[in-house]
Amino acid sequence: MTPAARRDKAEAEGGxxxxxxxxxxxxxxxxxxxxxxxRASAFFKWSGPARTGVDIGGFKIDLPIRYYRTDCxxxxxxxxYDATRAMLPSGRLNPVRLARGRAAVAxxxxxxLQTGVGPYGEIGIVAxxxxxxxxxxxxxxxxxxxxxxxGAFVAHLPxxxxxxxxxxxxxxxxxxxxxxxAFDFMPEYQSVDMREGGKDIFSLTVPRRGPxxxxxxxxxxxxxxxxxxxxxxxxxxxxxxxxxGRRMGGSLVLGDHPVAEELRALALSSSASFTKSYLAHAGIxxxxxxxxxxxxxxxxxxxxxxxxxxxxxRYDNGVEMVVTSAEQEIAPDSGPAKAVARVAAKAVARVAAKGAGKVAGKVPAKVAGKVPAKASAKGTGEGKGKAAGKGAARA
Numbered sequence: 001m002t003p004a005a006r007r008d009k010a011e012a013e014g015g016x017x018x019x020x021x022x023x024x025x026x027x028x029x030x031x032x033x034x035x036x037x038x039r040a041s042a043f044f045k046w047s048g049p050a051r052t053g054v055d056i057g058g059f060k061i062d063l064p065i066r067y068y069r070t071d072c073x074x075x076x077x078x079x080x081y082d083a084t085r086a087m088l089p090s091g092r093l094n095p096v097r098l099a100r101g102r103a104a105v106a107x108x109x110x111x112x113l114q115t116g117v118g119p120y121g122e123i124g125i126v127a128x129x130x131x132x133x134x135x136x137x138x139x140x141x142x143x144x145x146x147x148x149x150x151g152a153f154v155a156h157l158p159x160x161x162x163x164x165x166x167x168x169x170x171x172x173x174x175x176x177x178x179x180x181x182a183f184d185f186m187p188e189y190q191s192v193d194m195r196e197g198g199k200d201i202f203s204l205t206v207p208r209r210g211p212x213x214x215x216x217x218x219x220x221x222x223x224x225x226x227x228x229x230x231x232x233x234x235x236x237x238x239x240x241x242x243x244x245g246r247r248m249g250g251s252l253v254l255g256d257h258p259v260a261e262e263l264r265a266l267a268l269s270s271s272a273s274f275t276k277s278y279l280a281h282a283g284i285x286x287x288x289x290x291x292x293x294x295x296x297x298x299x300x301x302x303x304x305x306x307x308x309x310x311x312x313x314r315y316d317n318g319v320e321m322v323v324t325s326a327e328q329e330i331a332p333d334s335g336p337a338k339a340v341a342r343v344a345a346k347a348v349a350r351v352a353a354k355g356a357g358k359v360a361g362k363v364p365a366k367v368a369g370k371v372p373a374k375a376s377a378k379g380t381g382e383g384k385g386k387a388a389g390k391g392a393a394r395a
Contacts, residue, residue: 043237044068048286056170059163061117063171064286071111071183071313072238072281073190073206075250075272076128076141078102083266084127088153089224089298092291096128096150097137098273104128104141105266106152107204107252109192111183111313117167119323121160121181121311123194123204125259126152129222131231131291141274144217151220151231156259156300158194158201160311160324172232172288173225175300180310180326187316189249190277196303200255202263207250208277210243219283224298232288236281243275250275259301 044066051063084095084103095103108124130140131149140147158179159165168174179196191205219234243250250272254260311323 043235043282044284046284046286051287054171056163056166059166061163061167064284065116065167067112067115067281067283067285069112069114070278070281070283071113071185071190072109072240072276072278073204074106074108074274074276074278075204075206075252076104076106076274077252077268077272079105079127079266079268087127087155087266088129089294089296090222090229091295092132092229093129093153093222094132094134096130096135096140098141099137101137102269104273105263105268107202108152109183109190109204109206111181111185111192113323117163118161119311120164121183121192121309121323122164122176123156123158123179123181123192124152124154125156125263126154126221129153131222145220145233146217151222153222154300155262158196158259158301158303160309162307172221173223173228173230173298174221175223175298177301177303178306178309179303181312182310183313185313185315195255196257196259196309199257199260201257201260202255203253205249205251206272206275206277207243207248208241209248210241210275210277212239212279213242214239221288223288224294224296225288227294227297229291229294230288231291232286234283234285236283238278238281238283240276240278240281243272243277246271246273248272248275 046064048064053060054063078098078100079102081095081097081101081103084105088095098104104127106124106126106128108126110122110124112122113119128140129151130147131151133149135147135150140150144150154174157168157174157176158181159168159176160178160181162178165176165178168176177196179194179201182193184191187208189205189207191203193203194201215236215238217236219236221232221234223230223232246269252268252270252272254264254268307327308324310326312320313323314320
């Protein structure tokens with residue numbers, strides 16, 4: 001009997017219906033439970049500072065920006081400590097240490113399907129760090145934002161739309177540039193291939209394996225805007241699968257782009273130490289706070305003046321969805337933007353249903369560390385450029 005039928009029966013008998021069973025609110029495009037409408041709307045209510053019609057140079061947006069539907073995955077690699085420290089723009093920031101004195105560098109892939117500024121892709125290249133005090137090895141990774149001063153310095157933040165680039169650079173100092181991104185969203189893994197200016201940046205693959213974790217901790221980022229160190233705290237609500245250890249299969253193949261050369265100079269490990277594959281994700285991006293002057297200016301890779309990059313998503317039905325084609329602009333509230341969200345929601349539900357029994361099974365060869373066929377065809381893997389001789393990175 002449905003909840004409505006139980007309620008009608010109880011009213012007819014003069015009693016009260018038993019409350020419908022509650023499920024955990026995990027607002028997002030996928031996950032084991034759908035949100036109750038009250039809890040879902042409560043998360044996106046914002047009591048902090050807000051502005052409307054903010055001019056970011058050719059566009060006007062409202063703040064904070066809300067992110068309703070996102071495919072997301074993370075891989076944390078170990079890197080040379082001294083090289084990572086040299087990348088940080090302030091002596092107040094200290095790299096998070098892993099085993100053997102190595103530093104933690106994360107690649108964070110976001111496939112934003114429904115946001116306040118329209119759909120777009122975004123890849124964060126970040127150095128995990130703590131503010132003012134050096135932390136014991138590994139401890140901040142376990143507690144994340146619960147560890148005092150923990151956050152991520154954003155070294156590069158490529159995106160697929162100009163509005164996302166303009167907003168990021170103008171308001172937060174995020175070092176964004178427009179690039180092409182091809183996402184795969186499969187029951188066994190998530191991956192992305194990224195290019196810019198005719199050169200491959202990297203191909204990243206993260207398996208859907210490991211125990212599920214409900215995460216309500218905010219994301220904290222550090223950036224430089226006009227010579228000032230900025231800290232931004234972004235409320236998150238998410239459910240992800242956590243992978244620990246290099247045997248989990250998170251893999252990276254570097255290309256021949258200048259950003260890839262920067263990553264290669266960090267002597268990244270060949271496989272990830274930790275991975276996160278998100279089943280559900282939502283967030284709110286408010287304005288940041290000024291912490292003081294940075295020790296040096298930081299702009300990141302600027303890229304070319306593109307309207308948009310090619311942004312595609314491929315689900316297990318074999319159909320590749322084009323979110324934006326190169327040099328195409330999509331308004332946040334346009335018909336195409338809403339269509340992307342609808343198509344993605346249906347596809348994700350299908351993937352989640354199929355993947356329920358597959359996640360714990362055998363992971364495809366792609367996730368086990370082999371170069372994806374798509375990446376090989378494009379030349380991001382072995383056999384093209386400097387990546388062929390040096391491999392993805394040094395273990």
